[in-house]
Amino acid sequence: MSQLPRWVRQHLTARLNGQPGLRPEQLIAEDNTLAEKGACFVTLSMDGQLRGCIGSLEPYRPLAADVLENGVAAALHDPRFQPLTAVDLAKTQIEVSLLTPPQPFPYRDGADLIARLQPGHHGVILMQNGRRATFLPQVWHQLPNPVDFLTHLCAKAGLSGDCWQHNPTILVYTVEKLLE
Numbered sequence: 363m364s365q366l367p368r369w370v371r372q373h374l375t376a377r378l379n380g381q382p383g384l385r386p387e388q389l390i391a392e393d394n395t396l397a398e399k400g401a402c403f404v405t406l407s408m409d410g411q412l413r414g415c416i417g418s419l420e421p422y423r424p425l426a427a428d429v430l431e432n433g434v435a436a437a438l439h440d441p442r443f444q445p446l447t448a449v450d451l452a453k454t455q456i457e458v459s460l461l462t463p464p465q466p467f468p469y470r471d472g473a474d475l476i477a478r479l480q481p482g483h484h485g486v487i488l489m490q491n492g493r494r495a496t497f498l499p500q501v502w503h504q505l506p507n508p509v510d511f512l513t514h515l516c517a518k519a520g521l522s523g524d525c526w527q528h529n530p531t532i533l534v535y536t537v538e539k540l541l542e
Contacts, residue, residue, distance in 0.1 A: 490531065
């Protein structure tokens with residue numbers, strides 16, 4: 363598993379140079395656990411700033427395919443950024459976050475939600491009125507206050523900043539973070 367960021371880089375290098383890149387079967391030949399369904403996010407950073415982040419919340423394909431496809435999506439299809447170039451890739455740090463299956467997070471009210479969330483540990487999925495957004499546990503480093511964290515998560519979902527006080531569905535997960 364520790365090879366995943368390196369494989370994402372190899373795959374992106376090939377793709378950005380017009381080549382097909384790695385195939386999931388190649389990764390599975392190196393580590394057969396990558397044949398199991400898995401969910402991950404690939405986060406790209408340049409000079410400490412986010413440069414792309416795309417992932418899957420639920421496992422629905424082999425982890426080898428999920429990591430390669432999410433790497434390409436983070437580099438080329440994150441709507442917040444211009445597509446990454448080969449020159450950019452050389453200056454980019456790659457992080458792969460392997461997600462545990464999301465679990466329902468029951469709570470009584472907004473105060474209980476704030477009290478029970480574990481900053482730095484929980485990744486959070488917020489769902490309300492047909493909208494959904496997530497923050498990986500790493501986002502707690504930028505938004506360590508649970509009220510700020512949830513307010514920004516509501517905004518990311520396209521909801522009012524106080525939506526977390528109106529009983530949205532909350533799921534939590536944890537990640538295993540792999541850096542180059």
